[in-house]
Amino acid sequence: MTDEETTDERPCGRVFLLARLVFGSVLAFSAIDNLRNLDEKIEYAESNNAPNPEQTVPFVSGALLFGSVGIMLWRLPRLAAISVLTFLVGVTPTMHDFWAADEDQKEAQMVHFIKNLGLIGGALAFLAHGERDRR
Template identity: 65%
Template sequence: MSLLGDDSTESVAETVQETREVVQEEAPPKTGSTSFKLARLLFGGVLAFMAVDNFRNLEETVGYAESKGAPMAETTVPAITGSLLFGGLGIALWKLPRLAAGAVATFFVGITPVMHDFWTIDDEEQKQQQMIHFLKNLALLGGALAFLRVGEDD
């Protein structure tokens, strides 16, 4: 015999079943809504702009990457910047959204700890600047992961 009694057990089971039905009835994300279109245009557009800026200043970007110890910077910087451009445009235009968001997420996972390693810097001003860039990249990574999830449903 249950401490809660048979009626309580049935009531809990019914509540669980009702909750499952409600969750299953939820509509997928509204990727055609104006707010979602604006969100992906802003997010993807900023990322594409960052990539184009990296390409415009490629020599400087490669130099910075080399100073941070990035391996084969002359090859990896253009490649990873290309993935950021692909991802940004893909999200903005909602073309191949899972692949695009995955490219952006991979970009941020790969470059953030290498390029913005604030924990290794002694100068307090530089340390704070790098921490801000690190945290900004984490926020952008979060956005990419959200678009990756929505792209799975679309």
């Protein structure tokens, strides 16, 4: 295997591990926080007119926890990345709709929205690496 094949086919060992740990731990923290403060998160989702928050909030928070741990451990990486993407794609426009926010919340919601777009990009990169590992 040449150096070119190594960089094209396999993620860079330590750097990739660090990226997985940082990305996954941030999202795991968020998922655990959601699950520990479920009533508060459900109430917030209700205030944003999220569909069926009593069912969806625990479910998507569990999916986020599964996905973040899966990415950190690199177990079922495609499914883990899809779980994270499902959470982020569903939550981002619903919970951080800065375009509909009050003026005092508009900037904060835009920051959360843009941050989540960056996380979506990271999850897509992990999904791509998971696809490569599958071959």
